[in-house]
Amino acid sequence: MTNTLRSLPAAVTRTGALCAVALLSACGGERAAPADDTALEPAYAAITAEDIMRHTAVLAHDSLEGRAPATPGEDKTVRYLEEQFKAMGLVGGMPDGSFVQNVTLLRSVPHPEASFHVGSRVIPLSHPADYYMVTRREQALVEADAELVFVGYGVVAPEYGWDDYKDVDVRGKVLVMLVNDPAIPDPSDATKLDTSMFKGSAMTYYGRWTYKYEIASAKGAAGAIIIHETGPAGYPFAALSSLARENLDIKAPDGNMSRTGFEAWITQPKAEELLSAAGQDFAALKAAALRKDFKPVALGARARVRLASDLSTVQSRNVVAMLPGSDAQRRNEYVIYSAHWDHMGRDTTLSGDQIFNGALDNASGTAQMLSIAKGFAALPTKPARSIMFVALTAEEKGLLGARYFATQPPVPLSQVLANINMDGVNQWGRTSDMVVIGFGNSTLDDVLADVLRPAGRSIGPDEEPEKGYFYRSDHFEFAKQGVPALYTEAGSHFIGKDSTFGQQKRDEYTSKDYHQVSDEVKPDWDLSGAVEDTRALLAVGYRVANADTWPSWKPGTEFKAKRDSVLAKRTP
Numbered sequence: 001m002t003n004t005l006r007s008l009p010a011a012v013t014r015t016g017a018l019c020a021v022a023l024l025s026a027c028g029g030e031r032a033a034p035a036d037d038t039a040l041e042p043a044y045a046a047i048t049a050e051d052i053m054r055h056t057a058v059l060a061h062d063s064l065e066g067r068a069p070a071t072p073g074e075d076k077t078v079r080y081l082e083e084q085f086k087a088m089g090l091v092g093g094m095p096d097g098s099f100v101q102n103v104t105l106l107r108s109v110p111h112p113e114a115s116f117h118v119g120s121r122v123i124p125l126s127h128p129a130d131y132y133m134v135t136r137r138e139q140a141l142v143e144a145d146a147e148l149v150f151v152g153y154g155v156v157a158p159e160y161g162w163d164d165y166k167d168v169d170v171r172g173k174v175l176v177m178l179v180n181d182p183a184i185p186d187p188s189d190a191t192k193l194d195t196s197m198f199k200g201s202a203m204t205y206y207g208r209w210t211y212k213y214e215i216a217s218a219k220g221a222a223g224a225i226i227i228h229e230t231g232p233a234g235y236p237f238a239a240l241s242s243l244a245r246e247n248l249d250i251k252a253p254d255g256n257m258s259r260t261g262f263e264a265w266i267t268q269p270k271a272e273e274l275l276s277a278a279g280q281d282f283a284a285l286k287a288a289a290l291r292k293d294f295k296p297v298a299l300g301a302r303a304r305v306r307l308a309s310d311l312s313t314v315q316s317r318n319v320v321a322m323l324p325g326s327d328a329q330r331r332n333e334y335v336i337y338s339a340h341w342d343h344m345g346r347d348t349t350l351s352g353d354q355i356f357n358g359a360l361d362n363a364s365g366t367a368q369m370l371s372i373a374k375g376f377a378a379l380p381t382k383p384a385r386s387i388m389f390v391a392l393t394a395e396e397k398g399l400l401g402a403r404y405f406a407t408q409p410p411v412p413l414s415q416v417l418a419n420i421n422m423d424g425v426n427q428w429g430r431t432s433d434m435v436v437i438g439f440g441n442s443t444l445d446d447v448l449a450d451v452l453r454p455a456g457r458s459i460g461p462d463e464e465p466e467k468g469y470f471y472r473s474d475h476f477e478f479a480k481q482g483v484p485a486l487y488t489e490a491g492s493h494f495i496g497k498d499s500t501f502g503q504q505k506r507d508e509y510t511s512k513d514y515h516q517v518s519d520e521v522k523p524d525w526d527l528s529g530a531v532e533d534t535r536a537l538l539a540v541g542y543r544v545a546n547a548d549t550w551p552s553w554k555p556g557t558e559f560k561a562k563r564d565s566v567l568a569k570r571t572p
Contacts, residue, residue: 068345203468234467431491
């Protein structure tokens with residue numbers, strides 16, 4: 001292991017760890033508060049680089065074995081979080097006063113066998129080198145011997161006049177589709193994308209893998225295979241490696257039998273081999289899939305699949321803490337901070353380092369939330385409305401903990417003003433800005449901009465909207481239920497660094513550390529920017545919790561109608 005903090009004593013997981021000063025270039029000299037909210041000075045003082053690092057070091061320690069749901073690592077994680085919230089003086093956020101929301105999950109450990117057949121030719125598939133495959137069904141054995149059909153991007157989007165299925169009956173077929181959503185060139189400038197179609201370069205939900213499998217299920221497909229491309233996906237194929245070990249899903253009354261039999265990812269080279277054997281060309285099919293007149297292409301090939309799965313029902317937990325509001329009239333209204341505590345556990349098949357510590361993803365975001373909770377707890381006068389802190393499970397398995405919380409909330413969502421989500425901190429130093437994922441969607445952007453302005457900082461949009469980060473973290477499940485959500489990432493303009501520094505660091509993390517065992521606390525982390533961002537997010541929640549005006553989705557945003565419907569049913 002390369003984990004610098006591997007030698008921390010076992011007591012660390014119970015009572016906390018001392019800051020590893022050598023790892024902190026920001027243990028002192030932090031800038032003043034990000035806003036002129038003088039009442040917040042005690043809260044700002046409580047948020048330090050040492051505190052964020054201390055929690056991160058504990059949560060990313062080897063003893064938690066990668067914080068996989070329903071493992072001893074979860075037990076240690078949940079215990080630590082509950083202890084920290086109690087020590088701050090917070091109370092349990094569940095109706096019975098407890099800190100735990102139980103989440104029942106279906107666990108499946110896949111053992112797939114698969115091959116493609118084109119006439120007499122057999123194309124063998126090696127798992128997990130060539131593909132990953134899981135089922136969401138509560139079904140120990142899924143078998144298929146079915147025709148393969150290429151369905152472009154697998155998108156049905158009436159608002160764009162787009163239908164990749166063209167009323168073709170794909171029931172019982174195995175669907176092959178492209179990742180992301182259609183990248184339609186601008187008719188007047190082929191070097192740009194058409195902003196009137198699928199938001200131009202920004203990914204829509206149609207490009208998210210969850211949507212693709214959902215529509216395949218709705219169409220009655222036997223299975224669905226997404227062709228992985230690193231650029232459009234936003235991460236390398238290896239980032240999907242946890243799918244080889246297990247899949248988790250929320251346990252459903254129907255055993256998830258409405259879902260397609262299997263969901264799979266395949267490498268681009270193996271997909272190209274299949275298409276070539278079928279007399280097709282990958283590049284030509286991809287180009288054809290960018291036209292509205294595209295129709296599904298029967299490949300004249302078959303997929304033979306035998307997917308055995310070891311099934312079990314497991315219990316996981318969301319941790320829910322609350323700081324009650326100070327106003328008797330408004331304490332039953334809430335601002336929710338969220339961060340996922342889980343990561344990808346341990347892979348015993350690996351030689352050497354086997355633990356996916358998930359230091360940045362998302363021990364750091366959980367640490368950030370704990371620091372915000374500490375800040376609020378330090379205020380002599382608490383906000384008018386209640387502040388809820390939710391550490392969510394199974395984000396890495398498809399935002400499951402967030403979906404469960406948002407669909408079975410402990411408080412009515414009509415009483416929730418906003419969600420502020422944290423998924424990784426800025427570990428590279430101070431910035432003059434903060435990036436808002438989903439920039440322009442809600443008035444929370446305006447609150448953040450107001451918070452940052454006195455410190456000479458600004459907000460801006462995601463520079464990689466094509467990677468669909470808005471749909472890849474827990475805030476999305478709140479947004480789907482109508483709750484205005486704010487999700488930020490490290491700014492793009494690093495103080496004292498050249499203009500390429502931020503992109504360089506993002507690319508480096510994505511290619512080397514994202515969902516890899518190397519996502520550990522690094523000796524060169526500089527949390528000075530994380531401190532400023534954390535204080536800013538606290539200020540946003542504080543202002544919302546005391547404001548007369550509720551945050552809202554901006555006109556034209558896909559979540560506004562849902563929010564309007566929820567608020568229309570609200571009892572004054």
